[in-house]
Amino acid sequence: CSDELFIRPLSLVLSAAVRKGITEAVARAFKDTRVKAVVLCGENGKFCGGADIREFAKAMSGPPLVPMIHAIEAGEKPVVAAIEEMALGGGLELALGCHYRVAHAKARLGLPEVTLGLLPAAGGTQRLPRLTGIPAALDLITTGRHISAQEALKLGIVDRVTEGNAVEAAVELALSVVGRPLAPRRLSNHATPLPADLDGVFEEVLVQVKRRARGAMAPVACAKAVRAAAELPYSRGLECERELMNTLFTSGQARALQYCFFAQRAAGKWSLPNGARWDNSRPRAVHTAGVIGLGTMGRGIAVCLVKAGISVVAVETEEKQLDSGRRAVRGMLERDAKRRGVTAPLHMITFTLSMQQLRDVDLVIEAVFEDMALKKSVFAELSRVCRPNALLCTNTSGLDVDELASVTDRPPLVVGMHFFAPAHVMKLLEVICGPRSSPETVATAMTLGKRLGKVSVAVGNCPGFVGNRMLKLYLDQAHFLLEEGASPEQVDQALEEFGFALGIFKVADLSGLDIGWRVRKAAGLIGPDVDPKFPSRHRQGRRYCPLPDLLCEQGRLGQKSGRGWYLYDSAGGKEARPDPAISSFLQEYRLRYGISARRITEQEVVERCVFVLANEGFRILEDGMAAAPEDIDMVYVFGYGWPRHRGGPMFHAAQVGLATVLQRLEFYHRQNPDIPHLQPSTLLRRLVGARSPPMQQWKQHIRSINSQL
Numbered sequence: 001c002s003d004e005l006f007i008r009p010l011s012l013v014l015s016a017a018v019r020k021g022i023t024e025a026v027a028r029a030f031k032d033t034r035v036k037a038v039v040l041c042g043e044n045g046k047f048c049g050g051a052d053i054r055e056f057a058k059a060m061s062g063p064p065l066v067p068m069i070h071a072i073e074a075g076e077k078p079v080v081a082a083i084e085e086m087a088l089g090g091g092l093e094l095a096l097g098c099h100y101r102v103a104h105a106k107a108r109l110g111l112p113e114v115t116l117g118l119l120p121a122a123g124g125t126q127r128l129p130r131l132t133g134i135p136a137a138l139d140l141i142t143t144g145r146h147i148s149a150q151e152a153l154k155l156g157i158v159d160r161v162t163e164g165n166a167v168e169a170a171v172e173l174a175l176s177v178v179g180r181p182l183a184p185r186r187l188s189n190h191a192t193p194l195p196a197d198l199d200g201v202f203e204e205v206l207v208q209v210k211r212r213a214r215g216a217m218a219p220v221a222c223a224k225a226v227r228a229a230a231e232l233p234y235s236r237g238l239e240c241e242r243e244l245m246n247t248l249f250t251s252g253q254a255r256a257l258q259y260c261f262f263a264q265r266a267a268g269k270w271s272l273p274n275g276a277r278w279d280n281s282r283p284r285a286v287h288t289a290g291v292i293g294l295g296t297m298g299r300g301i302a303v304c305l306v307k308a309g310i311s312v313v314a315v316e317t318e319e320k321q322l323d324s325g326r327r328a329v330r331g332m333l334e335r336d337a338k339r340r341g342v343t344a345p346l347h348m349i350t351f352t353l354s355m356q357q358l359r360d361v362d363l364v365i366e367a368v369f370e371d372m373a374l375k376k377s378v379f380a381e382l383s384r385v386c387r388p389n390a391l392l393c394t395n396t397s398g399l400d401v402d403e404l405a406s407v408t409d410r411p412p413l414v415v416g417m418h419f420f421a422p423a424h425v426m427k428l429l430e431v432i433c434g435p436r437s438s439p440e441t442v443a444t445a446m447t448l449g450k451r452l453g454k455v456s457v458a459v460g461n462c463p464g465f466v467g468n469r470m471l472k473l474y475l476d477q478a479h480f481l482l483e484e485g486a487s488p489e490q491v492d493q494a495l496e497e498f499g500f501a502l503g504i505f506k507v508a509d510l511s512g513l514d515i516g517w518r519v520r521k522a523a524g525l526i527g528p529d530v531d532p533k534f535p536s537r538h539r540q541g542r543r544y545c546p547l548p549d550l551l552c553e554q555g556r557l558g559q560k561s562g563r564g565w566y567l568y569d570s571a572g573g574k575e576a577r578p579d580p581a582i583s584s585f586l587q588e589y590r591l592r593y594g595i596s597a598r599r600i601t602e603q604e605v606v607e608r609c610v611f612v613l614a615n616e617g618f619r620i621l622e623d624g625m626a627a628a629p630e631d632i633d634m635v636y637v638f639g640y641g642w643p644r645h646r647g648g649p650m651f652h653a654a655q656v657g658l659a660t661v662l663q664r665l666e667f668y669h670r671q672n673p674d675i676p677h678l679q680p681s682t683l684l685r686r687l688v689g690a691r692s693p694p695m696q697q698w699k700q701h702i703r704s705i706n707s708q709l
């Protein structure tokens, strides 16, 4: 029309074609004397998800973003961004280059570049602080968190929020500001408002970011760039932003984090050997669910379900457990509601001692003790009680899902839904596809996981599935290192330096050492034929470390008993302190078994623990228990505290170089021939023989792919 011009980017992201389109159309609009103002909006009701991440791996083409945004800001006609659904990353930077911003009430805004190992390098680190001040800009840029339109309005990031049509509201605003001076609207002209204690603010942020993402470069670079906005004129701040971005852009961390972005999405695209896939299998609607067992896991699972709007019937065996479960679940829901300023949906959950109340639910998640006989009796009872088409799911950590299915009247409707503790917090859900689980059942479990805010990964049915199967070997290495001369704190420190949120011994204390103890008993590794005074260091034909069993026998069960690998102030204490008693205990142990302690380097700790994970990952791929290395990596990133900026154990192995991994495993295996898991897997050898092809081609090197999903 004669007064305004609509410029519609072509897609969700600022690809080369979109940048070209915007650059040319803006130039035309600025030239055209009939046009008085410009509104920028997105296609299909989505403003913009930022730069096209896929382009980062290629040679840059098309007009660059920074000059494009400068041209908009410098223009002599008002440009208004109409933000529908999202303005993220380069999308928000584009909006910040506009003179005004209108957002729909449901829109989300943010600068998530830090989560991709980058910083907002299209002027975002320089314009945002000039608009919001330093503390708010630091918060948004170093965390990458998305904010609501309402919060953006409070922070001054948008000028108007509308419940109606954002494009119409933007047109209205654009027409109303024609002729007004634009200089005050150009953020690059603004002086950055400074807090009284600038140094203190930055020191505090650096402490926070280093604690949050140990060893990650991007949050520190983000803070430095914002500091430049505080101390330098805009143009020099922009140079600093560019220099910092150059360092990040080609870093291994950025590659790892961008890999995680796509791997997370790829994990949702599951397929089964029978041809059923994520895009051809329809999930069932789930309105009501049962949870059996309100212990550590059942409580968190019930909370997730209720928070996702699903009515829950929670079943326990005895009044005492029911009561304690009820209090815990209500407490969690109330705290969450308080945080979000809403009413706790307590009416959505019923607590009962009777399985009969499960007769009308759409799906049940069982979370009773890890005991096959008990679980089988529960599943047999569920078959009798539940509607014939209700799905029966188990939260087992590693038991045979198909054996459980076999006691039911509906094996195709049985599937594993393996949550991680605490279940209402941890993002991972392993969906265990039994050989008889139907496509509809798998689709329902995967979709339900997504609805609960989880990253659902489909895996095969083998002992420990993917995550715990690998964890067992990782833990074994850590125990062997203690025998050979390391201390728990030395191992933990090396793993934390590598980037793990917590070292393995701290994790073991947190989870409770008795969990593994029970599993080892059930596996026949501990029993009456084991000498309690001088337990053997070889069992079932391989090296075995009895140290954790000896600890459990002393009542050292971890945080819950106030003592484990570390010492705590009291039972339930959280602060782990090195315990001199553990040091003497390890010395006595080595003396008794004639082991001479040797000096163990940080490199050895990390290589043995981390390469053994990848080695088992290769075996899992060969066994068909995971569809792709990306799936294994997502299990470790979202379920086991693996540092995201290292991509996952499989990605890390590829980054280090498969030939190096092979050579180091061979070296450690030569030193420890009684640890079969240090022996390089066939697939790893074959890949090295094929000159280490990229990860996408690994599957082609498996002799016969026999998917167990």
Ligand SMILES: CC(C)(COP(=O)(O)OP(=O)(O)OC[C@H]1O[C@@H](n2cnc3c(N)ncnc32)[C@H](O)[C@@H]1OP(=O)(O)O)[C@@H](O)C(=O)NCCC(=O)NCCSC(=O)C[C@@H](O)CCCCCCCCCCCCC(=O)O
Pocket (backbone or CB within 6 Å): 012, 013, 049, 050, 051, 052, 053, 054, 065, 086, 088, 089, 090, 091, 093, 112, 113, 116, 118, 119, 120, 121, 122, 124, 245, 246, 249, 250, 262, 265, 266
């Ligand atoms: C946008 C979302 C919120 C949508 O979520 P939703 O759940 O609806 O959908 P999906 O997540 O499933 O996504 C659908 C589909 O789209 C793909 N996708 C989404 N976003 C992107 C994207 N930004 N790029 C590419 N592809 C994207 C997604 O993969 C799905 O497809 P698939 O096939 O996988 O199923 C949500 O998707 C989301 O959160 N997206 C990411 C948002 C984000 O992080 N944005 C920031 C991007 S980075 C950025 O914007 C950088 C800017 O600051 C610009 C910087 C300037 C660059 C200058 C570079 C100069 C460097 C030079 C250095 C040279 C050094 C040297 O050579 O020496």
Ligand SMILES: NC(=O)c1ccc[n+]([C@@H]2O[C@H](COP(=O)([O-])OP(=O)(O)OC[C@H]3O[C@@H](n4cnc5c(N)ncnc54)[C@H](O)[C@@H]3O)[C@@H](O)[C@H]2O)c1
Pocket (backbone or CB within 6 Å): 292, 293, 294, 295, 296, 297, 298, 315, 316, 317, 318, 321, 366, 367, 368, 369, 370, 371, 374, 378, 395, 396, 397, 398, 418, 419, 420, 421, 511
């Ligand atoms: N704790 C973890 O970190 C973790 C993580 C993932 C998976 N899991 C798995 O989740 C399951 C539960 O583990 P948990 O740690 O929550 O155990 P838990 O011991 O904390 O709780 C189990 C609960 O089940 C109840 N229960 C036992 N028999 C029952 C029955 N017949 N009917 C109703 N309730 C019954 C018990 O009273 C108890 O409250 C196990 O299979 C475990 O392997 C545990």
